[in-house]
Amino acid sequence: MNTMQRTSAYVPMPDGIRLAVDVWRDASLAENHAQPVLLLSTRYWRAFDLAEGDETLQPLHALARHAASRGVTVVNVDSRGSGASFGTRRTEWSDEERDDFGPVMDWIAAQPWSSGRIATFGYSYGGNTAFLAATKGHPALAAILPQFADFDLYRHNLLPGGIPNLWLGDNWARVTAAQDSADVKALAEAMPGIDKASFLRHVRGPAPVGGVPLADAVREHADNFNIAATVRSIVCMDDAARLNAGRRIDAVLDPDRYSIRSHKAAIEDSGTPIAYWAGWFDAGTAEGAIELFRSFSNPMRVIIGPWSHGRRWVQDPFAIDVEPAPIPLEENFDDILDFADAPPEGKRLDYYVLGSNVWRSTDVWPPAGIAPLRYHFADGGLVRDALPSAPAEWAPDPAACTGTRNRWWTQINCMPVDHDDRSAADARLLVHDSAPLAEALEIVGAPVLHLALACDSTDAALHAYLEMIAPDGRVSLLTEGRLRLLHRRTLPPGASPFELEPARSYTRADTAPVTPGEIMAIDIRLLPIAIRIPAGFRLRVGLAGADADTFGAVGNPAPTFTLHRGDAAGSWIDLPVIAA
Numbered sequence: 001m002n003t004m005q006r007t008s009a010y011v012p013m014p015d016g017i018r019l020a021v022d023v024w025r026d027a028s029l030a031e032n033h034a035q036p037v038l039l040l041s042t043r044y045w046r047a048f049d050l051a052e053g054d055e056t057l058q059p060l061h062a063l064a065r066h067a068a069s070r071g072v073t074v075v076n077v078d079s080r081g082s083g084a085s086f087g088t089r090r091t092e093w094s095d096e097e098r099d100d101f102g103p104v105m106d107w108i109a110a111q112p113w114s115s116g117r118i119a120t121f122g123y124s125y126g127g128n129t130a131f132l133a134a135t136k137g138h139p140a141l142a143a144i145l146p147q148f149a150d151f152d153l154y155r156h157n158l159l160p161g162g163i164p165n166l167w168l169g170d171n172w173a174r175v176t177a178a179q180d181s182a183d184v185k186a187l188a189e190a191m192p193g194i195d196k197a198s199f200l201r202h203v204r205g206p207a208p209v210g211g212v213p214l215a216d217a218v219r220e221h222a223d224n225f226n227i228a229a230t231v232r233s234i235v236c237m238d239d240a241a242r243l244n245a246g247r248r249i250d251a252v253l254d255p256d257r258y259s260i261r262s263h264k265a266a267i268e269d270s271g272t273p274i275a276y277w278a279g280w281f282d283a284g285t286a287e288g289a290i291e292l293f294r295s296f297s298n299p300m301r302v303i304i305g306p307w308s309h310g311r312r313w314v315q316d317p318f319a320i321d322v323e324p325a326p327i328p329l330e331e332n333f334d335d336i337l338d339f340a341d342a343p344p345e346g347k348r349l350d351y352y353v354l355g356s357n358v359w360r361s362t363d364v365w366p367p368a369g370i371a372p373l374r375y376h377f378a379d380g381g382l383v384r385d386a387l388p389s390a391p392a393e394w395a396p397d398p399a400a401c402t403g404t405r406n407r408w409w410t411q412i413n414c415m416p417v418d419h420d421d422r423s424a425a426d427a428r429l430l431v432h433d434s435a436p437l438a439e440a441l442e443i444v445g446a447p448v449l450h451l452a453l454a455c456d457s458t459d460a461a462l463h464a465y466l467e468m469i470a471p472d473g474r475v476s477l478l479t480e481g482r483l484r485l486l487h488r489r490t491l492p493p494g495a496s497p498f499e500l501e502p503a504r505s506y507t508r509a510d511t512a513p514v515t516p517g518e519i520m521a522i523d524i525r526l527l528p529i530a531i532r533i534p535a536g537f538r539l540r541v542g543l544a545g546a547d548a549d550t551f552g553a554v555g556n557p558a559p560t561f562t563l564h565r566g567d568a569a570g571s572w573i574d575l576p577v578i579a580a
Contacts, residue, residue: 002026002027002028002065002068002069003026003027003028004024004025004026004027004055004061004064004065004068005024005025005026005027006022006023006024006047006055006058006064007022007023007025008020008021008022008023008047008084008207008208008209008210009021009023009209009210010209010210010212011077011103011104011107012103013080013100013103014103015096017080017085017086017087017096017100018085018086019077019078019079019080019085019086019087019100019104020046020077020078020083020084020085020206020207020209020217021046021075021076021077021078021104021107022046022047022060022075022076022077022207023073023074023075023111023113024060024061024064024067024068024073024074024075024076025068025073025074025113026068029113031112031113032112032113033113034112034113034114034115034116035071035072035073035113035114035115036071036072036073036114036115036117036118036119036142036340037072037073037074037075037108037114037115037117037118037119038067038072038073038074038075038118038119038120038121038145038336038337038340039075039077039104039105039108039118039119039120039121039133040060040074040075040076040077040120040121040122040126040129040130041076041077041079041097041100041101041104041120041122041126041129041130041132041133042076042077042078042079042082042083042122042125042126042129043078043079043081043082043083043089043092043125043176043179044082044083044125044126044179045078045082045083045179045206045207046060046076046077046078046083046084046206046207047059047060047076047206047207048202048203048204048205048206048207049203049204049205049206049207049208049214050202050203050204050207051201051202051203051204052202054202057202060074060076062329063329063333066329066330066333066334066337067333067337070337072337072340073113073114075108077104078206079097079100079129080096080097080100081180081220081221081224082176082179082180082221082224083179083206083207083217084206084207084208084209084212084214084217085217086216086217086220087220088220088221088222088223088224088249089180089221089224089225090225090249090250091225091249091250091253091254091258092125092225092227092253092258093128093129093132093258094250094258097129097132098132098135098136098263099136101120101129101132101133101135101136101138102136102138105118105133105136105138105140105141106138108140109140116140117140117142118138118140118141118142119141119142119143119144119145119339119340119343120133120134120141120143120144120145120146121144121145121146121147121336121340122146122147123146123147123148123149123277123309123310123311124147124148124149124309124310124411124414126146127146127147127148127149127150127276128146128149128150128260130144130145130146130149131144131146131149131260131263131267132263134263134266134267134270134272134274134298135263135266135267135270136270137266137269137270137272141270141272142272142273142340142343143272143273143274143275143339143340143343143344144272144273144274144275145274145275145276145336145339145340146274146276146277147276147277147278147310147311148277148278148279148282148285148309148310148311149260149276149285149288150259150260150285150288151259151260151261151284151285151287151288151289151291151292152255152259152260152261152284152288152291153253153255153258153259154234154237154255154256154259154506155284155287155506156283156284156285156287156288157283157284157411158230158231158234158253158255159231159234159255159506160283160284160481160482161461161481161482161483161484161487161524162235162236162483162484162486162487162506162554163461163463163482163483163484163551163552163554164231164232164234164551164552164554165231165408165550165551165552166231166232166550166551166552167408167409167549167550167551168231168408168409168411168412168550169227169228169230169231169232170228170231171190171412172227172411172412173226173227173228174186174190175187175190175191175412176224176226176227177224177226178190179206180218180221180224181218181221181222182205182206182214182218184199184200184203184204184205185200187199188200191412191413192409192412192413192415193413193415194413223249225249225250225251225253227253229251229252230252230253230255231552232552233251233252234252234255235486235508235511236487236506236507236508236511237255237256237505237506237507238256238507238508239252239508240252240253240254240255240256240257241254241256241257242508260288260292261291261292261295264295264296267296267298268296268297268298270298271298271299272298273298273299273300273343273344273345274292274296274298274299274300274301274302274344275300275301275302275303275335275336275339275343275344276289276292276300276301276302276303277289277302277303277304277305277307277311277335278302278303278304278305278307279304279305279306279307279308279309279311279315280304280305280306280307280315280352280354280479280528280529280530281306281307281308281315281407281410281417282307282308282309282310282407282410282411283309283407283408283410283411284527285309286304286527286528286529287446287527287528289302289304289349290302290304290349290365290528293347293349293365294365299343299344299345299346299347300344300347300348301339301344301347301348301349301350302348302349302350303335303349303350303351304349304350304351304352304530305351305352306352306354307327308324308407308410308414308415308416308417309410309411309414309415310410310414311327311332312326312327312414312416313325313326313327313414313416313417314326314327315416315417315419316354316355316419317354317355317419317468317476317477317478317531318354318355318476319419320419320470320474323416324416324417346363347363348361348362348363349361349362349363349365351444351530352530353442353444353530353531353532354529354530354531354532355531355532355533355534356442356532360530365445366444366445366576367444367578369578369579370444370445370576370577370578371576371577371578371579372574372575372576372577373441373574373575373576373577374572374573374574374575375434375539375541375572375573375575376565376566376570376571376572377389377392377432377451377541377563377565377566377570377571377572377573378432378565378566378570379565379566381432381433381434381435382432382433382434382539382540382541382573383434383435386566386567386568386570386572387566388566388567389565389566389567389570390565390566391562391563391564391565392430392562392563392565393560393561393562393563394430394543394560394561394563395558395559395560395561396430396543396544396545396546396558396559396561397428397429397544397545397546398545398546398548398553398557398558399428399546399548400425400428400429400463400544400545400546400547400548401425401546401547401548401549401550402425402465402477402480402547402549402550403418403420403425403549404549405417405418406418406549406550407480407527408550409550419476419477421474421475421476422467422475422476422477423473423474423475426467426475426540426542428544429465429542429543429544430542430543430544430561430563431540431541431542431543432540432541433469433538433539433540434538434539434540435538436471436535436536436537436538437533437534437535437536437537437538437539438535439535440532440533440534440535441532441533441539441575441577442530442531442532442533442577442578443478443529443530443531443533443575443576443577443578444529444530444576444577444578445528445529445530445576446479446525446526446527446528446529446576447466447479447525447526447573447574447575447576448502448523448524448525448526448573448574449464449481449522449523449524449525449526449541449571449572449573450521450522450523450571450572450573450574451521451522451523451524451563451571452519452520452521452522452563452564452565452569452570452571453519453520453522453561453562453563453564453571454517454518454519454520454561454562454564455485455514455516455520455559455560455561455562456516456517456556456559456560457514457516457555457556457559457560458513458514458515458516458555458556459484459485459486459513459514459554459555459556460484460485460514460545460554460555460556460559460561461482461483461484461485461545461546461551461553461554461555462482462483462484462485462522462524462543462544462545462561463480463481463482463543463544463545463546463547463551464480464481464482464524464526464541464542464543464544465477465478465479465480465540465541465542465543465544466478466479466480466526466529466539466540466541466573467539467540467541467542468533468537468538468539468540469537469538469539469540470537471536471537475540478529478531479526479527479528479529480526480527481524481525481526481527482524482547482551483522483524484554484555485514485520485522485555486511486512486513486514486554486555487504487506487510487511488512488514488520488522488523489504489510489511489512490502490503490504490523491503491504491505491510502523502525519562519564539575541573543561543563545557545558545559545561
């Protein structure tokens with residue numbers, strides 16, 4: 001059984017900024033025993049300053065110990081302007097933070113304990129930085145192994161459909177502000193799901209390096225960027241560039257410039273193999289994984305599973321009244337180590353089908369055999385054939401929500417997603433239900449809503465949910481989509497910077513205020529899912545004007561909508577269905 005040793009050092013960057021670096025190795029190894037290296041760069045404190053000095057309490061200890069059992073050294077870096085590293089954070093995932101990977105990998109490759117072979121890994125923020133490493137084309141980088149990263153910050157995370165995710169923006173800002181000022185009490189208050197008393201008893205702050213006072217580094221964090229303004233200031237994809245013009249530092253994060261997709265050319269040029277994990281119940285990471293698979297040419301293996309953020313929990317809406325199961329460390333981390341040993345060749349996407357407990361593989365997306373199955377909105381609910389129907393007029397309930405354990409809240413501290421019965425919550429929605437399914441239905445991909453809709457306001461939010469209703473009446477949320485009506489214009493085929501249709505630019509030039517009372521053709525692409533729904537279940541589409549616990553109100557917070565139904569110019573949903 002290996003005993004782990006953590007050693008710390010400062011590594012200087014070309015501009016003089018010093019980055020705090022930890023090296024985790026089996027303590028029994030000689031200094032010149034060379035091993036491959038797993039590299040993580042984080043802005044969430046690479047290690048804790050522990051009151052009792054028990055290194056087994058370090059967040060990375062178990063992972064590093066498991067890596068050591070496989071003959072791998074782990075290196076963990078405080079990104080510039082965070083933890084014990086010096087510098088100021090101009091923005092998240094900045095050009096400077098990206099460029100730091102070159103000197104850091106040079107330093108690793110030159111160490112006697114390094115074989116000169118490096119793979120970057122990490123989830124969430126660390127997943128983004130794992131991608132950034134590939135942009136450098138460094139000869140020592142053998143593979144990148146990110147999880148749950150932000151392929152498109154605007155569409156998959158901060159402003160999906162153009163609607164501000166205020167809960168995530170505000171709370172992530174609280175967490176990072178507390179960390180950047182080394183305020184342990186504020187951090188404990190900001191982190192959901194932790195034992196605050198235990199945290200405060202054990203943790204004194206980020207781990208210092210050697211005899212260098214931590215306060216010297218923290219002082220340089222005082223002017224750090226904070227993301228809270230981003231989701232409140234941005235309406236359009238190109239707003240950040242306009243708002244930041246001429247400023248000394250970025251005041252709002254530019255989701256166009258700093259998304260993973262914006263580094264496509266450099267990552268493709270590097271040719272670095274990619275293994276990437278995402279979850280069906282984690283914000284928009286599954287859609288990002290599919291876009292990565294479709295649009296990047298690198299050798300890759302993409303895995304989309306029944307997970308919430310961070311691959312911490314097994315999640316399935318069929319697990320009724322069962323607490324999500326935690327995933328064992330070895331199961332999660334062995335996959336990373338396997339790909340570090342043997343990086344992917346070619347391109348393959350593996351996906352888990354909920355409700356059937358099977359994994360499938362494909363080298364194209366959508367997978368072969370997918371065809372749209374259309375359900376029309378009508379007086380009687382969701383029907384296969386368009387029937388004459390009266391319009392449905394409704395005033396959305398501003399208190400409608402998906403709760404506080406949804407696919408968006410899991411993004412902080414990897415909380416499990418709640419699949420409780422939504423029967424009561426749906427009383428606040430306009431719902432249309434299908435008849436019981438005559439046979440099982442397997443949905444693989446992103447359902448697309450087409451709505452013939454009128455609104456009495458020049459702008460408003462529309463939230464849409466695909467749900468299933470069990471024979472006992474229990475309602476489970478499967479996937480969702482949303483749109484700020486100001487952004488309703490779609491781009492013609494081939495004109496989109498994105499791979500998936502219907503596509504929107506979300507730029508200022510493509511905004512279109514609503515003409516009150518005018519019938520609009522609204523297309524909303526829901527987030528993708530793979531699920532097998534048994535015979536006897538029914539489908540439900542719910543529409544709302546708010547998700548009050550998560551998203552901010554836009555335009556008129558109390559509009560009146562009119563949904564036109566039942567004929568060729570009406571409303572429907574296309575489900576991507578695969579043959580049994």
